Amino acid sequence: MNNYKFLLFDVDDTLLDFKSSEKAALQSLFEEQRIPFTETIAQTYSRVNQKLWQAYEVGEISRETIFNTRFSVVFEELGQAVDGEVFERHYRHLLGEGHDLIDGSLKLIQDLSNQYDCYVVTNGVSDTQYRRLTDAQLLPYFEGIFVSEDTGFQKPMKAFFDHVFARIPHFDLERALIIGDSLTSDIQGGINAGIDTCWFNPEQKENHTAILPTYEIQHLSEIYSLLAGNLEKHTARLHAK
Numbered sequence: 001m002n003n004y005k006f007l008l009f010d011v012d013d014t015l016l017d018f019k020s021s022e023k024a025a026l027q028s029l030f031e032e033q034r035i036p037f038t039e040t041i042a043q044t045y046s047r048v049n050q051k052l053w054q055a056y057e058v059g060e061i062s063r064e065t066i067f068n069t070r071f072s073v074v075f076e077e078l079g080q081a082v083d084g085e086v087f088e089r090h091y092r093h094l095l096g097e098g099h100d101l102i103d104g105s106l107k108l109i110q111d112l113s114n115q116y117d118c119y120v121v122t123n124g125v126s127d128t129q130y131r132r133l134t135d136a137q138l139l140p141y142f143e144g145i146f147v148s149e150d151t152g153f154q155k156p157m158k159a160f161f162d163h164v165f166a167r168i169p170h171f172d173l174e175r176a177l178i179i180g181d182s183l184t185s186d187i188q189g190g191i192n193a194g195i196d197t198c199w200f201n202p203e204q205k206e207n208h209t210a211i212l213p214t215y216e217i218q219h220l221s222e223i224y225s226l227l228a229g230n231l232e233k234h235t236a237r238l239h240a241k
């Protein structure tokens with residue numbers, strides 16, 4: 001059995017189905033604005049948004065820059081001019097209504113909270129994340145919620161995790177595990193912080209990066225086996241090849 005005590009969970013696409021919430025919010029937003037939400041717009045938004053978030057993760061831009069510019073940039077590429085900040089405010093409200101659970105996430109957190117100290121570590125907007133966690137009935141099972149907006153730092157920065165660890169009673173690096181779907185944010189963040197990592201990879205994407213998680217799982221239910229010591233470390237499997 002592993003000796004983990006402190007479990008740090010990402011939110012979007014780890015506990016909550018962000019892709020579903022994002023799609024629904026964007027569709028509603030464009031319906032409100034009476035603009036057809038085409039596949040071209042969806043793909044352009046996804047590319048622009050991903051690029052901005054990647055720049056945010058490495059500290060090149062602020063969170064506010066993402067929110068104040070992404071819709072303006074999207075429509076600029078499409079040859080149209082819109083008030084990006086107005087779009088953002090409407091989108092943020094609609095996104096906050098989305099709280100579809102990843103399969104098995106609520107039961108997992110309910111179960112684990114009886115034995116482990118569970119925390120949320122997420123990049124994003126505090127009000128939105130609290131609202132979604134509350135609506136999904138996840139909030140009561142966490143000892144603490146750490147959102148980049150509140151900490152002043154973001155994953156994968158070590159400073160974000162230093163902030164988190166300083167606020168967890170009796171924290172021990174050797175007994176901590178972060179679980180998340182993002183190699184560049186969650187897994188790299190855990191590596192930077194010196195804790196074990198678990199990559200949630202339900203789509204079984206190939207890892208073409210140098211970022212090596214301690215564990216890799218395809219379903220959240222595998223965390224039970226991991227904590228029981230029945231899941232081989234991913235690093236061990238790779239070294240054995």
